[in-house]
Amino acid sequence: MPTGIYTRTEQHREINSKAHRGQRPTEEHKRKISGFMKGNLYSLGRIHSEETKVKMCESHKGEKAYNWKGDDVGYCALHAWVRNELGQPDTCEECGRTGLIGRQINWANKSGEYKRDLKDWRRLCISCHRNFDLKRKEP
Numbered sequence: 709m710p711t712g713i714y715t716r717t718e719q720h721r722e723i724n725s726k727a728h729r730g731q732r733p734t735e736e737h738k739r740k741i742s743g744f745m746k747g748n749l750y751s752l753g754r755i756h757s758e759e760t761k762v763k764m765c766e767s768h769k770g771e772k773a774y775n776w777k778g779d780d781v782g783y784c785a786l787h788a789w790v791r792n793e794l795g796q797p798d799t800c801e802e803c804g805r806t807g808l809i810g811r812q813i814n815w816a817n818k819s820g821e822y823k824r825d826l827k828d829w830r831r832l833c834i835s836c837h838r839n840f841d842l843k844r845k846e847p
């Protein structure tokens with residue numbers, strides 16, 4: 709067995725290089741990994757990162773249709789941020805209805821510019837939110 713400082717020669721590099729060639733996963737292999745990951749329940753019940761929240765938000769496309777801005781990930785991230793900062797009160801600031809949960813109530817953006825500014829957001833029930841957005845869009 710050789711001991712001490714072991715210098716790799718060009719020949720060694722060539723051998724090592726060859727040994728690792730052809731080890732990239734094939735397209736089929738990638739698909740198998742992907743299919744496997746879809747059934748992965750590992751992340752359930754875990755605390756979600758901002759990135760995950762955006763992904764979850766993305767997956768709810770269409771359900772927020774009246775106020776949905778399409779593929780704008782920034783919109784999702786911003787809403788996740790507001791929820792994180794201000795929580796999810798159950799009272800509409802406009803009509804005063806209480807006990808609203810889930811999609812019955814949302815954070816509405818006052819300026820329409822989706823500022824990263826907590827003063828630019830108010831808690832509105834779905835109907836007030838819709839009215840508010842319609843009014844804002846009028847010229």
Ligand SMILES: [Zn+2]
Binds near residue numbers: 802803805832833835
């Ligand atoms: Zn309301």
